[in-house]
Structures are given as structure tokens and as C-alpha cells.
């Protein structure tokens with residue numbers, strides 16, 4: 011059997027990694043400023059992470075959600091402390107799309123309504139509801155067409171008001187910072203007004219923090235820069251440092267009932283252990299603070315370079331929009347200088363490095379960009 015060919019692959023095969031370093035099968039060393047798409051939060055193969063997972067695997071790898079699993083409670087308590095939402099409840103699943111799917115479903119159960127507002131250029135995943143709320147017709151099959159989603163422009167509060175005031179909407183789903191779109195942050199005032207409108211019209215505000223969460227922007231969640239408290243927050247990517255896990259954080263006024271949501275693999279022993287290890291390392295090594303400090307430094311220094319038309323983002327979620335003529339920079343970084351970065355379209359480079367990146371590595375990147383573009 012061959013693989014179903016849906017990915018355009020780089021001709022590189024990583025076989026080993028540590029911290030921000032990756033080695034391919036020919037022994038070539040790379041610097042990882044992409045984190046496997048914002049997934050590697052605490053660095054590759056962190057000792058604490060490896061040890062905790064090894065110990066758990068030797069003890070118990072999996073049992074179903076029909077029995078007690080105190081690791082889930084430990085994770086909920088630890089995550090609540092880390093993000094400040096100690097009165098929220100946690101539903102565990104396996105990916106970002108699944109987290110959003112469950113969030114949409116939960117908001118619909120809670121309000122008894124079926125329609126949602128989503129934003130132009132949004133990406134929320136590839137399952138039914140998540141892809142319907144994703145503003146990319148190319149990845150939506152005829153089966154996924156639905157009248158339930160209305161797309162409005164980011165920061166257009168009049169459009170949000172127009173639809174919410176019909177009373178037909180279960181909620182609004184928005185990324186803390188739009189990632190796949192090329193790093194666009196909603197204005198703080200806009201988010202605050204959306205939050206008020208949701209309360210006024212009994213709709214749920216769902217913050218998709220799958221990419222922008224887990225300390226990446228210098229606060230635990232990106233929306234916390236604007237001071238809003240959503241009804242539902244979704245998370246995945248950095249949560250397990252590579253072990254698949256997603257979470258739905260639910261505000262206390264949304265009540266659960268047996269059977270409302272469910273999953274076979276979600277919250278399994280290994281996934282919870284991976285997530286507990288991530289939170290432990292984040293706390294021990296002050297990684298949210300590091301994301302803020304090194305991120306601010308990178309944004310300030312990279313903004314000075316003429317190669318970039320615009321530098322967007324916060325902390326370690328950075329979009330570098332290239333001036334015309336520099337479209338090959340990402341390939342040069344990878345193939346000539348062995349630095350992994352992410353992309354968004356042809357002219358935006360995305361930096362999503364592990365949160366323990368040092369100033370020295372940041373300086374290496376800045377110097378390399380200068381060398382390649384001067």
C-alpha cells in the first residue's frame with residue numbers, strides 16, 4: 011500500500027531531536043523555529059517529559075473513560091492554575107479540530123441554537139463543524155456545506171452585532187490570533203465588544219487557542235491580552251509537546267450532562283502525562299515569561315529589517331510578511347542555513363519556535379536573515 015498523497019513534503023527526514031535542534035537521517039543539524047507547527051512547546055525530548063512518559067507507559071498506557079483516571083483531574087487542576095481559569099471545567103479530546111467540534115456542539119446544546127459567526131480567513135480544523143467554520147472553500151467538501159456558519163470580517167463589530175441581534179446565533183468562534191491566515195490579531199476593543207454582545211444575546215464566545223495558546227504569546231492564552239473571559243476555550247498543539255491531546259475549557263455557567271460529549275482516546279493516561287509534563291516544565295522554566303521576553307526582542311529586531319513589509323504577532327507567534335523579491339527566503343533558510351520556519355501563503359514566514367528558545371538562537375536567526383537578504 012502507498013500513502014494517500016495529501017501532503018507536499020520537504021525532502022528531509024528528521025530522526026533525532028533535542029531542545030531546538032533536529033538531526034536528519036544524514037546527520038545534518040537543523041534549528042527548529044517552527045516547532046512542528048507550534049506543537050513543540052517545551053523543546054524536543056525534554057528529560058522531564060521523556061521520563062514521565064516512560065514511567066507512565068511502564069505503569070499503564072491506556073484504559074477507557076468508563077473508569078476513574080486521577081491523571082485527568084490532576085491535569086484539569088494544573089491547567090486551571092496555569093491559565094487562571096480555576097473555576098472552568100475541562101473536557102479532554104485528541105486534536106484541535108476535535109476540540110473545536112466539541113466546543114461548537116457544546117455551545118449549541120447550551121443555547122439550543124444552531125448558527126455561529128466565524129471570521130474571514132479563519133482556520134479551525136478539518137472535521138465537519140470545524141471545517142465549516144474555516145474560511146477556505148478548497149478544503150470544504152459538498153458534504154461539509156452548511157447554512158449554520160456566517161463569516162464576517164475581523165474587527166467589524168457592526169457585522170457581529172447585525173447577526174447576533176437576530177437572536178438566532180449559538181455563538182461566535184474566533185482564534186486568539188489567526189495563525190494559518192498569516193498572523194492577524196483581533197483588536198482588544200473588538201474582542202471586548204464581541205464578548206459583551208455575546209452576553210447580551212445569550213450566545214457563547216468560543217476562543218480557539220489551538221495555535222495561539224499555551225504560553226505562546228507571552229500570556230497563557232492570547233485573548234488574555236485583551237482581558238476578555240470567554241465561555242469556551244479550545245486548546246491542542248503545544249498542550250502535549252507532540253503527544254496528541256486537545257482540551258475544551260468550559261465556563262462554570264455551562265452545565266454538563268452524562269453522554270453530552272464523549273471520546274474513546276481523549277484524556278488517556280499517556281496523553282494526560284504528556285500534558286502534565288508540559289505544564290511542569292513550563293512552570294519550572296518560566297516559559298511563558300521567556301516567550302514574552304524573547305518574542306518581544308525578535309519582533310523589535312526583525313521589524314528593523316528592510317526584507318519585511320510587516321512584522322505581526324505577539325510573543326513567539328510571529329508573522330513576517332516579505333517584501334516583493336524575497337519569496338525564496340524560507341527555502342533558503344531551510345536548505346542553505348538549516349533553519350525550520352513555518353509559512354502562510356507565498357509571502358509570510360511564520361515563527362512558532364519552542365517556548366524555551368534563547369536570545370542566542372534569536373540572534374542567530376536575525377543574523378542569518380540579514381546575511382541572506384543584504
Ligand SMILES: Cc1ncc(COP(=O)(O)O)c(C=O)c1O
Nearest residue numbers: 105106107133134135189220221
Ligand atoms: C487555530 C487552529 N485551530 C484548529 C486547528 C486544527 O488542529 P488539528 O490539526 O490538531 O486538528 C489548527 C491547526 O493548525 C489551528 O491552527
